[in-house]
Amino acid sequence: MPHSISTTVRRKDAVAKAAGTMEYLSDQFPVSPLHGKCYYSSIQRGLIESVSLPEVPEGYHILGADDVPGVNSLHMIIEDWPVFADKEVRYLGQIIFLIVGPEKDVILDIHRKIRVNYKEIPPCTTLEDSIALKGGVQHGEDNVFTRYDIHHGQVDPPFESAHRILEKEYYTGHQEHVYMEPQSLFAHWEDDSFILHASAQCPFYIRKSLVNALGMEPEKIRIIQTPTGGAFGGKEHFPDVLAGPLAVAVYKVKKPIKLVLDRKEDMAYSIKRHPSAIHIKTALDKEGKILAHDIDIRLDGGAYSSCSAVVLARAVFTVGNVYNIKNIRIAGRAFCTNKPPSDAFRGFGAPQAIFAMESHMNYLAYELGQDPLAFRQPYLMKQGDPTTTDGKIHEKVMLPEMTKRILEMSGYGKKYQDYKNIPYKGIGLSYFFHGSGFTGNGERDLIKARIYLKKDHNDHVYIYGSNVEMGQGISTTFCKVASKALDLPFEQVHFVEPDTEIVPDSGPTVASRSISVVGFLVQKAAEKLKKDWKSGEEQTIIQDYEAPTHMVPWDQNTLKGDAYPAYSWGVNVIEVEVDPITFEVNTKGIWGVYEMGVPIDRQIVEGQIIGGMVQALGYSYLEKLEFSDGRFRQATMSDYMIPTSMDFPSTKSAIVDNPFEYGAYGAKGAGEMVFDGAAPAFGAAVSQAVDTIIDEVPVLPETLMELTDEGR
Amino acid sequence: MKDGKIRFTLNGREVVYEDSPLRRLLDVLREDLGETGVKEGCGEGECGACSILLDGKLVNSCMVAMGTMEGKNLMTIEGLRETEQGKCIIDAFAEAGAVQCGFCIPGMVMAAQSVLQDSPHPSEQDIRKGISGNLCRCTGYDQIIQAVLTASEKGEGLW
Numbered sequence: 001m002p003h004s005i006s007t008t009v010r011r012k013d014a015v016a017k018a019a020g021t022m023e024y025l026s027d028q029f030p031v032s033p034l035h036g037k038c039y040y041s042s043i044q045r046g047l048i049e050s051v052s053l054p055e056v057p058e059g060y061h062i063l064g065a066d067d068v069p070g071v072n073s074l075h076m077i078i079e080d081w082p083v084f085a086d087k088e089v090r091y092l093g094q095i096i097f098l099i100v101g102p103e104k105d106v107i108l109d110i111h112r113k114i115r116v117n118y119k120e121i122p123p124c125t126t127l128e129d130s131i132a133l134k135g136g137v138q139h140g141e142d143n144v145f146t147r148y149d150i151h152h153g154q155v156d157p158p159f160e161s162a163h164r165i166l167e168k169e170y171y172t173g174h175q176e177h178v179y180m181e182p183q184s185l186f187a188h189w190e191d192d193s194f195i196l197h198a199s200a201q202c203p204f205y206i207r208k209s210l211v212n213a214l215g216m217e218p219e220k221i222r223i224i225q226t227p228t229g230g231a232f233g234g235k236e237h238f239p240d241v242l243a244g245p246l247a248v249a250v251y252k253v254k255k256p257i258k259l260v261l262d263r264k265e266d267m268a269y270s271i272k273r274h275p276s277a278i279h280i281k282t283a284l285d286k287e288g289k290i291l292a293h294d295i296d297i298r299l300d301g302g303a304y305s306s307c308s309a310v311v312l313a314r315a316v317f318t319v320g321n322v323y324n325i326k327n328i329r330i331a332g333r334a335f336c337t338n339k340p341p342s343d344a345f346r347g348f349g350a351p352q353a354i355f356a357m358e359s360h361m362n363y364l365a366y367e368l369g370q371d372p373l374a375f376r377q378p379y380l381m382k383q384g385d386p387t388t389t390d391g392k393i394h395e396k397v398m399l400p401e402m403t404k405r406i407l408e409m410s411g412y413g414k415k416y417q418d419y420k421n422i423p424y425k426g427i428g429l430s431y432f433f434h435g436s437g438f439t440g441n442g443e444r445d446l447i448k449a450r451i452y453l454k455k456d457h458n459d460h461v462y463i464y465g466s467n468v469e470m471g472q473g474i475s476t477t478f479c480k481v482a483s484k485a486l487d488l489p490f491e492q493v494h495f496v497e498p499d500t501e502i503v504p505d506s507g508p509t510v511a512s513r514s515i516s517v518v519g520f521l522v523q524k525a526a527e528k529l530k531k532d533w534k535s536g537e538e539q540t541i542i543q544d545y546e547a548p549t550h551m552v553p554w555d556q557n558t559l560k561g562d563a564y565p566a567y568s569w570g571v572n573v574i575e576v577e578v579d580p581i582t583f584e585v586n587t588k589g590i591w592g593v594y595e596m597g598v599p600i601d602r603q604i605v606e607g608q609i610i611g612g613m614v615q616a617l618g619y620s621y622l623e624k625l626e627f628s629d630g631r632f633r634q635a636t637m638s639d640y641m642i643p644t645s646m647d648f649p650s651t652k653s654a655i656v657d658n659p660f661e662y663g664a665y666g667a668k669g670a671g672e673m674v675f676d677g678a679a680p681a682f683g684a685a686v687s688q689a690v691d692t693i694i695d696e697v698p699v700l701p702e703t704l705m706e707l708t709d710e711g712r
Numbered sequence: 713m714k715d716g717k718i719r720f721t722l723n724g725r726e727v728v729y730e731d732s733p734l735r736r737l738l739d740v741l742r743e744d745l746g747e748t749g750v751k752e753g754c755g756e757g758e759c760g761a762c763s764i765l766l767d768g769k770l771v772n773s774c775m776v777a778m779g780t781m782e783g784k785n786l787m788t789i790e791g792l793r794e795t796e797q798g799k800c801i802i803d804a805f806a807e808a809g810a811v812q813c814g815f816c817i818p819g820m821v822m823a824a825q826s827v828l829q830d831s832p833h834p835s836e837q838d839i840r841k842g843i844s845g846n847l848c849r850c851t852g853y854d855q856i857i858q859a860v861l862t863a864s865e866k867g868e869g870l871w
């Protein structure tokens with residue numbers, strides 16, 4: 001392959017997907033001997049006082065906490081989420097029973113006859129409820145799942161000597177993933193092993209979560225990933241939650257069972273993006289220069305911890321954004337509330353943090369009467385600058401070049417000036433960055449990725465790892481990397497669908513780590529194989545993760561050091577027009593310039609950019625998810641609005657190359673970063689259009705109407 | 713509907729159906745007839761993943777009861793992919809990179825066929841409108857629109 005790695009090739013999976021021959025889980029098992037249906041808690045919070053179960057016909061079963069062969073908890077980051085609710089329920093929608101049997105209508109009839117009597121407890125529906133320990137403490141001593149406190153420089157002295165102190169609080173809401181393929185699992189028993197087919201991001205996570213619950217050796221639990229119809233974080237841990245009850249049922253019944261959520265159940269009870277409240281207080285000197293930030297981040301973690309700890313970590317390590325501020329203090333807390341648990345979603349805490357910081361920079365500029373773009377320039381990070389965790393920016397930072405590029409593409413400068421005098425039109429800009437891979441020492445100490453490269457006697461090479469194709473193009477990009485390193489035709493390199501029995505654990509498909517971390521292992525393994533190439537012979541290469549040597553060592557106790565080995569960088573511009581009567585926002589232009597090392601395939605990366613941007617604009621404007629009386633009011637795809645082809649114009653993007661020494665052919669992460677910048681840029685554009693400060697997303701027409709009526 | 717049987721044409725062949733008239737066409741296609749290219753995304757007529765052409769019109773098969781199928785002419789992705797038009801669209805989707813997770817794409821290909829049937833030389837706006845009943849959470853639509861434009865250009869004369 002003599003051409004650049006970025007040159008587009010046809011995706012390995014393109015024709016099968018377009019022609020409808022790609023078989024997702026429900027296509028592989030269109031009819032199942034047994035079906036499963038969950039029985040969910042109908043209250044938000046309470047104690048289960050008694051249950052009354054109907055007699056079931058032969059062949060039907062109701063499984064609950066008493067049937068768990070091992071420990072009634074799923075091992076995620078911590079073990080707080082039970083397989084089945086036993087004594088208490090913490091959210092409306094928590095699984096209490098699983099009903100299995102051959103006929104769906106009989107299952108529904110059994111479902112209708114189950115009675116659970118609760119002693120209700122006042123639920124925590126807001127962060128304030130949780131902080132006030134309403135209804136009594138639910139987690140630890142203070143309802144806090146995780147707390148992080150970091151500081152850099154000295155924060156109190158600048159506040160004492162400040163000429164002016166400005167502070168404001170920013171809010172972001174829930175978001176639903178709406179992967180097009182709902183949560184789908186099919187499980188059976190074979191010999192003395194449990195086998196699960198799953199539409200999932202992390203086969204080894206599912207296995208780990210089941211070990212204690214089933215009381216079985218990991219090797220007796222086999223997870224086979226099926227082609228996955230979208231995930232965005234929604235299939236990182238949530239398949240564990242469904243796999244638990246299903247595994248208990250299969251363990252007991254020893255027959256194949258299919259568990260596919262219908263869309264309504266999926267939307268009502270699956271995990272969501274963490275809502276956030278972020279307070280930023282800033283000390284300024286006489287000239288309006290930033291002396292220090294004091295930041296408080298609160299995330300609504302929902303009923304169980306799941307991965308709130310890690311989402312919070314990313315929010316805390318990212319909230320400083322692309323600015324070198326000498327003195328900064330960041331406190332972060334994730335709280336327990338009585339809502340469906342919040343969990344992973346593309347961006348993983350960064351979009352919330354970046355929305356707050358970028359909106360705050362606009363607010364500061366607005367209060368100081370300065371141009372928001374010019375105001376930011378003195379603080380933009382440069383190579384060698386310290387990070388908020390006292391690590392270092394190792395790469396050359398291309399923000400000046402990227403700024404120039406996006407100003408040319410979007411005409412931001414002139415439009416910004418013009419729209420000062422044209423009501424209801426606005427344009428906004430945002431900067432952002434996203435760390436590649438797990439935070440801190442996660443890759444080195446926790447994940448320890450391993451991949452295999454196997455060559456058969458026909459000289460075809462197969463890539464074995466646990467990172468899954470879920471739309472982002474990994475089955476193509478991994479093959480491109482190996483093909484280039486081996487100097488072998490692309491058609492001769494193949495991606496093996498993850499199956500815990502045959503692939504090594506290269507870690508979960510999360511954290512923008514697949515290409516930057518695991519892809520690099522593929523490249524190194526391929527280089528080894530090329531050196532030792534024996535045509536016509538079977539060969540296997542094992543490649544383990546080795547931590548880059550350039551990093552400032554991470555200390556998990558003090559949270560000091562390099563939080564990430566490298567960052568991807570971006571700048572977005574959004575232009576809007578607001579209808580003066582209805583206050584609906586019409587997006588007129590979308591621009592993005594990105595630095596993600598080197599794109600492994602330009603078309604695949606562009607697809608990520610456009611898709612991520614539109615998903616983020618949905619988050620910014622359309623995707624309202626209100627919570628009342630224990631449930632989300634937008635419970636179906638008819639009333640939870642995700643963008644259609646008519647909602648936003650086409651996206652204009654550009655990519656700036658800046659090879660990363662430890663990424664596959666220079667690549668850094670791309671999948672999440674593309675989500676990070678749209679909400680603050682959209683907020684900034686709407687702020688200009690209606691001459692007010694936007695401090696929350698989604699930006700709803702009714703909110704704009706109220707803001708304008710109040711004359712704010 | 714003589715003798716309680718429902719007869720319709722599926723991708724050019726006659727099908728005789730003898731089960732409940734209340735079943736959804738989507739389930740019959742997937743479970744009885746093996747047409748698993750037709751996907752269930754929402755089950756309430758919102759997402760378009762189960763799109764088919766019913767007497768030439770783009771329809772969500774999750775919203776069609778079998779009792780209404782007598783004498784109808786039905787095309788699914790399984791039928792379309794065998795035609796020159798279908799091959800052209802599928803190739804254009806692959807070339808434009810207009811597939812990510814792929815779950816909505818067979819339905820999107822049906823919508824593309826519907827757009828091109830109505831207007832062999834569609835504008836970007838025609839395409840945006842024509843595929844707006846089909847939700848895609850991955851692509852942001854631009855590459856899908858490019859695919860339909862490419863199909864229109866390369867498939868000159870096919871529609």
